[in-house]
């Protein structure tokens with residue numbers, strides 16, 4: 074009898090222990106670094122400074138310790154840090170052409186006399202974070218040593234340098250090796266014990282090879298991932314990416330959420346390619362898409378009106394909404410050439426964007442919230458996020474008019490409430 078009881082207890086214990094093991098291995102197989110609960114915000118060197126390595130010729134603009142320090146200083150002095158931008162990201166071309174005797178990567182000593190650790194200390198002392206770049210393949214896209222064959226060593230090196238984000242590119246890699254490579258690096262980063270935000274280019278390279286990425290799978294390994302071609306500082310390039318995201322939104326949306334977001338590439342606002350209306354459009358749609366806000370400009374020379382776009386706290390709050398839902402295109406009015414975009418926010422609020430695809434004329438657009446497919450049993454208060462004022466209070470089917478600049482947007486945040494008794498409209 075005693076024997077029987079003991080055997081049952083033993084069996085139960087065994088089953089419980091087994092379930093704990095199964096549960097634990099299930100929970101740790103996903104991305105568990107606790108980062109990017111909202112899309113990361115910061116600055117990235119590639120947009121403006123590309124692969125400028127000649128500091129004798131162009132000391133102000135070459136990739137060097139001084140450049141990254143100046144960007145960190147400007148992030149703080151010009152109010153970006155206070156608005157939430159925190160990562161200073163080193164992109165391609167920071168390395169020496171060879172690994173050292175122990176096969177470790179090291180930065181070009183002329184340009185980075187205090188090593189990457191020196192920059193990490195500099196940015197950390199100022200309450201910022203540091204990102205670095207490498208490629209999964211044999212060499213980076215610009216021909217510097219890649220991580221192939223050295224993934225574990227490189228993960229350890231980056232962790233030792235106190236790096237906080239890794240952009241892992243995938244140039245020159247046969248695509249059949251890409252998934253395992255990115256998954257291995259995820260494991261090695263986790264194993265360092267340092268919380269390093271993991272930015273992958275995995276889906277982009279699969280797509281470039283005609284394959285369909287499984288975004289739900291990628292989201293288990295990467296905090297953010299590049300889906301589309303490289304952005305350029307031009308309106309055409311921004312439009313191409315917007316259209317690409319709209320075309321694939323049904324495949325994208327289920328994989329996005331706190332800890333894992335699609336990345337349509339850098340913000341080019343504050344460069345020379347976009348006018349003010351176009352800049353507002355990129356910023357508004359990157360907020361709707363729950364996209365990382367990584368600026369690719371020269372922070373030292375951003376004109377005040379463009380800085381105001383980048384520092385628009387209302388739009389940033391939409392981007393950083395803790396619900397982490399990715400928004401989408403809701404309608405295309407092909408006659409008037411206006412698109413409607415919407416993102417659901419916490420507390421039953423919504424961000425909505427009317428985007429004027431006309432390139433020359435301002436459009437006076439008559440619409441109602443029905444077109445945005447807002448829940449019907451409410452009335453909505455609309456705040457204009459770029460004009461920074463109350464726009465009006467509407468029933469869903471009630472018509473209103475908005476003027477939208479060419480290539481530009483009107484962006485609103487809605488709060489639903491009951492209709493006030495003596496309410497009057499106050500906005501065009």
Ligand code: GLA
Pocket residue numbers: 119164165213214215242274303
């Ligand atoms: C690829 C990436 C870019 C940039 C360059 C650097 O093209 O997509 O964002 O990192 O490599 O060489």
